[in-house]
Amino acid sequence: MAGLTFESVGYRYPGSGRPALDGIDLHVEPGELVLVVGESGCGKSTLLRAATGLVPHFHGGELSGRVTLDGKDTRDVRPAELARHAGLVFQDPEAQLVTERALSEPVFGLENLGFPPHLIAGQAHEALMATGASHLAGRRNVELSGGEQQRVAIAAVLAMGTTTLLLDEPTSQLDPVAAEELLGLVVRLNHDRGITVVLAEHRTARLFAEADSVVVMEASRIAFAGTPEQAARHLATAAPWLLPPVAQAFVSAGRSELPLSVRAARALAVRQTPSGAAPVRPASPLGVTGVSKQFGAITALRDATAGFEPGTVTALLGENGAGKSTLGLIASGLMEPDRGRVRGAGSAGYVSQNPAHYLIRERVADEVAYALDQQSVHGAERDRRVEAELARFGLADLAERHPRDLSSGERQRLAIASVTVMRPQLLVLDEPTRGMDGLRKLALGELARSLAAEGTAVVVITHDVDFAAEAAELVTMMGHGQVLSERVPRSALAQGMFFVSQLGLAFGCSTLAEAADMLRATAGAVHA
């Protein structure tokens, strides 16, 4: 039978006590676009790996039940042979590129399949063209942006004649521009070429309404599978944070309608005119004044000035290369500016984009203590502060575990805890929501606000506009190495041209609570 079928599939990774897949029954018809949603660690990635045979052939472990791809039992056929039928695009764009240059990626797969040599170059170029990446053919993969790398990875899969495209959170590390383009490409491939698409994704706003069906996973099982409308009804009561933000707003407002796109939401609501005065702020004791930074021929910062208020969460937004991370590093005192002044860098903490870089010790508790050891804080004081930080971040039960055995969300919390234990006055979080599901983002937003409530100036460098709208009290927009504006979220993210949240587009509101209030207040107005 053509298509992808799971029959009572269960799976455990080697040495794991709990199943990663449990009683999975699913059939994907050829040409379908299926969206798989669920919290981190619910089994989405394992489901996709099972579809390609990487589970169990590459990862080992115990597989029960049966997975068939175009009639082939994945237990009997190696993943390398299944590659003709289904291609998997992984979460990390850089880690999945095997070769040095972009053109060599599709060539690699074609050579592996024994494609006739004289046809390889044409097929590889055509695959790059299909994904809008032909201009990248001669470029080195390491020099490409994350979005470009994902395009090349998809081209490499398509070149092999794959009829099923499996994507594992392909936009988790991309900025909004690249993510939008990539998801648009995936929809086009499905609509125009009839490629079957199974996509696991946290950013549901773009695809929820476009999918043929939505699979909701929960604790290694399929909790629900159906049309987007049916799935939305299920999620409205079971896990509303997995819905697109506009639908979440209607659920929060207690309204019965469940729009899944901005267009549908606008038809059901009276859009507000966004407002929000520019903040009146005293001179902040923390921040940078007139800083510039040059890397070779590239100007990362040009006379940038920004202040970060204690007790405030500030979102630092801007396109890739705008200078956000450089500003964060300089404000934290981890990088010297070429020119300009830094205020309060001596008491700043910085959490980079990769939590793995903060995992260097053998125990979670020791990891949190690392900064205290550097500051020569010993004895009872050390133990007390470590315990307090573990408790605050919900890591107390994991104190004896090895940091690398933690889940991605736990790793992220540990990385932040290992910095906040220093009690910094300024805390910079660089892209903290990468790969996070909606529930974890809500928790992170809460955490940022609670740290701010204790008097910390929290700066969140992010591409995640919806998160910034929810978590931040101030939005600093950057472009071309300069600070372009400082506004409140309602003004910045609801009025913005590109950095605009889905709630902003639909209702002119920045937060879920505002949108829900507005929807409650205007219930019936549209119909009337």
Add this chain to the structure above:
Amino acid sequence: MRPLPVALVTVPPLLVLVVVQNPLLLGATCALSVALVAVSPPPRKPYVMFALTAAVLVFLINPFASAQGLTTIWQGPRIPVLDTEITQEELLYGLGAGLRLAGSALAFTAFIRLAAGDRVLAAVARVAPHSALIAALATRLLPALEADASGLVLAARARGARLGGRRPSAELLGPLVSLSLERSLSLAEAMEARGYGSGTRTRLPAPRWTRRERALLAVGLAISAVAAACFATGAGDYTYYPLAANPVTTAAVAASAAMLVLGAAAAGVVRWLD
């Protein structure tokens, strides 16, 4: 560039560096490697820093680890385990060993930076399929290690550690290895998902040899001939202990001069020919 001509200008010098003893010839061959690295595409700095650091360490440590040689230069205080009598022979041997190490590392660097990684991968996949993962990792090893190392150092500094530069301290070396292992697993999984090992591979027809590749092949053949002559005639033979011999022999000077000239020629070909 295709791997063959690059291999011909880097592998024979590497063998010379491993086999011969004469410090003059070691120095000339090391200079050949330096010339090739100098015209290689960036990044070069991490490779060069590694080579220089290793060479200097070996040069400095050898006199204290070795207790040979008759020409004493300096006699230090007696310290258990360490040999504090520094001899001219020990210094000369340390110099030779440093040149050997630096030259070998730089020859390897020149190969990695000059040979097209994708062609190396394709060649290895054809000849030794099970080693293709190693080839894929090797071509990106140092840049990836450098990125991970600077990330670890940054994270440590963000938590108050006082570390200089971008090099990790000893405490960070374990995590650095862990990150490398995670990277290699991801790469192996991606290779399998893309059909690697599904059967007989074909190969994208190679483009025509360029002028530069042909010229480098010729220089490489000449270097191979010089290396073979060194091995056959014993031009690189030398004794350090108990008394250092004179390294300036006719055969060593001739071989060294040939290495220097061919090194300059190879660098010129890479630099000036398209």
